[in-house]
Amino acid sequence: MAKTKIPGARAVIESLYNEGVEVIFGYPGGTVLPLYDELYDADIRHILVRHEQAAAHAADGYARATGKVGVCLATSGPGATNLVTGIATAYMDSVPVVAITGQVPSTLIGNDAFQEANITGITLPVTKHNYLIQDANDIPRVFKEAFYIAGTGRPGPVLIDIPKDIQTDLIEFEYPEEVALRGYKPKAAGNEQQVKRAASLIMDSDRPIFYVGGGIIISEASKELLSLAETLKAPVTTTLMGMGAFPSSHPLSVGMPGMHGTKYANFAIQESDLIIAVGVRFDDRVTGKISAFAPNAKIIHIDIDPAEIGKNVRVDLPIVGDAKNVLKSLLNHVKDGKTRTGEWNKKIGVWKKETPLTYRKDELLRPQYVVEQLNAVCPDAIIATEVGQNQMWAAQFFDFKTPRTFISSGGLGTMGYGFPAGMGAKVGKPDSTVIVVAGDGSFQMNSQELSTVVQNDIPVIVAILNNGFLGMVRQWQELFFDRRYSETCMQNCVDFVKLAEAYGALGLRAAKKGEVRHVIEEAVKSGRPTVIDFVVEREENVSPMVPAGAAINEILELE
């Protein structure tokens, strides 16, 4: 019996069912009308954002919080181009997102038709892969491949562009069981010989340090990392992307490395004789001056992406594979060995005591204090951040215990990311408290999403560390441009409490230390989307700081 035929748009919905998609962040328009018509009675939650950029960030935040593939949807032309910043953000941080865009009818492609943009061309360098569907029969295969590519190996965004006529063409729907991609075969297990060699390098080392990042979180290797670090009694430094991969209050944790890392993490790297790098990419914000980075150390680099190995630093022992797999087999090889890290840990202990992460504790309301109080009231919250000083303070002063609780744009550093990403995280993890640590500048890049969180009842708490400045840029101007604050002042431009109220959200304010705790508790108790305006010290700096291009032990201590 011939199968009944269904339109392409329906095939898209069926494909999404097959992939277990529960929620889409999107915004309609002309070339996705058939898709939205199918969504009207589909069993998939659609969250109507107020700007497509937010749809992409929300899908990204959803993915980071849950580990599932996030999905966003936009119309052709401006809808699609509005997604681009979000797609690029996800690409830089290896986040699995599938972005679906409408396209003008196939017969008009290339004619500069109304709302035509070559979105596959535009997103070529910022997607893991992308598709322009030219035959409705390809829909099931393309969706199967797209979700597979986005979610496996080193994850990343995949875009699917679907011309309007393809959405109405009729096809016989059958979802493929497997993908057949000749050019894509991610490698999970590490080479056993290399793992053995790594084990003996580790056992021979006196001053090893784990340098771990987002790869641990993506491959869910935290447990293995913890056993390994404890077995070896080796310190662990966690990058911005790796926050939560290793408990930050663990005695072996030395915090974040690099530009705004702890002094003791940077000292430890510089004095180490063996760096065990896992799921990290030796970003310039971590390494500082590359020629002076870890001068005494051999480097073991474990990563699923062969292109990361040897890209920025010379590596003595590469292992290509999934972090969880490799750490597991590494654990088998070192289990019974004797370590000799006693002296090393003592030394690090002294550094920790002498150069703690701190700030001036006086009567003034300083932003670091706000983060500490958020930690005190909501120790298990998911923290999404904006970009700038707020982001660094969140990383420095919140105590991250578990993976997928720190959601931040690391690679691209996208202002306007945090709020919509936090919204996506809350949708994926409705039972968690989600707090967006925001800057007054960044929040204004996507504050329109207040409308979305109110309409869809997504109770995130936005904690604005309001310094009336584009603070991080101001800090650089203070330090390197003679305090000439060119175009970085935004004081008293908006009343955030009124703004929240205008959207129907709860607006709160704290301008004194004594008020902080209370407003946080009130926000949590309300169960409503809330904006808290924390009026903080205006010229507080993020400290310590390694100036760009300096070696990571050339550290400035800032007031």
Place this chain on the structure above:
Amino acid sequence: MKHTLAILVENKPGVLTRVAGLFSRRAFNIESLAVGVTEKPDTSRMTIVVSGDEHVFEQVMKQLNKLIDVIKVSEIPGSDAVNRELALIKVGVDSSTRAEVMQIVTVFRAKIVDVGIKSLVIEITGDEDKINAMEQLLRHFGIKEMVRTGKIAINRGAKTVKVGK
């Protein structure tokens, strides 16, 4: 240094752009590029000659391997491989030079594929050096137009660049 790459790719639209983009972004100059279908109709083979910094070259190879539509990337060594290019060269001639040009064509074992009153079209295949040498000689007579295919290359002996299983 110059490198010759044999890249097996899915025979699909858009693949060339993806490959070329990786080179241009890293300021690699593609000196020549030839694409055609292989013994398998769903697979195309690109032969690309590039030059640039060694460290960057290694990065580009790895990035090429990451492209979903790229099935295999191999470097073809300078020695132990057959390298060929084809050129069509239109040379201006008159009654006094025609014979001399034809003599050069014979020496190079090239072919004359079009004869006009004031011009000849010469077809030559060979490695880059041979074609350059011929071009040098013909310059004296006046080259009116030249088109070269870009190099294609294949390993000598049993070694092959093939889609694995």
